[in-house]
Amino acid sequence: MNRLERVINKYESNINFIYKNDMPNCLGALTIGNTVFINNHYDRINQLQNVVEEIGHVKTTAGNITGYKTISDIRQEKQARIYGSHLIIDLDSIIACYKADIRTPWEMSDFFEVSESYMWKAIDTYRIKRGIDFTYKGYKFNLNNGLSMSKI
Structure with missing residues (x-):
């Protein structure tokens, strides 16, 4: 499905x-x-x-x-x-991508079954809502230049 x-x-x-x-x-x-x-x-x-x-x-x-x-x-x-x-494109699913070593924009857009531009617009909404750097469920998100993450 x-x-x-x-x-x-x-x-x-x-x-x-x-x-x-x-x-x-x-x-x-x-x-x-x-x-x-x-x-x-x-x-x-x-x-x-x-x-x-x-x-x-x-x-x-x-x-x-x-x-x-x-x-x-x-x-x-x-x-x-x-x-x-x-x-x-929720934060839990972004973490699932990270855990599955899905890191590139085209891999993530395939994972979410959306276009790359749509995915980046969703990421931008998190940047506006949460800021450039934030933590969520034990992960540090950095949205300064795209998306980078690390486990805390």
């Missing part, structure tokens, strides 16, 4: 997921209420990246923010993206 299937299985008791063939190419996924419509023409990596963001919208967004008309809309969009990226 791939990561997209695992994510959908985890949330399908609360969220409906429907693959659609008639979505515009510019739209990877869309949430209406508790239903996430997934563009069937996107590849699995892009579907995963879009689905976790839409799960973030279900969990964190209030109201219709599709127009980005207010600062609140923009904040909610950002919050949903961060929520989604942390669903699949």
Whole structure:
């Protein structure tokens, strides 16, 4: 089972997921209420990246923010993206990569089943949230120039 299937299985008791063939190419996924419509023409990596963001919208967004008309809309969009990226690129999984000697950006993106740019954006959210240097569960993270870790 791939990561997209695992994510959908985890949330399908609360969220409906429907693959659609008639979505515009510019739209990877869309949430209406508790239903996430997934563009069937996107590849699995892009579907995963879009689905976790839409799960973030279900969990964190209030109201219709599709127009980005207010600062609140923009904040909610950002919050949903961060929520989604942390669903699949969480610190425990980054530690699992380290333990498995998965260290290069392309190996990590393969592990998480996301694009390299998506992975780096997720790492950037940790840099903003936790700072350049931080410890977590006995590991020292340094996000100054990418990602380096060591066991404490």
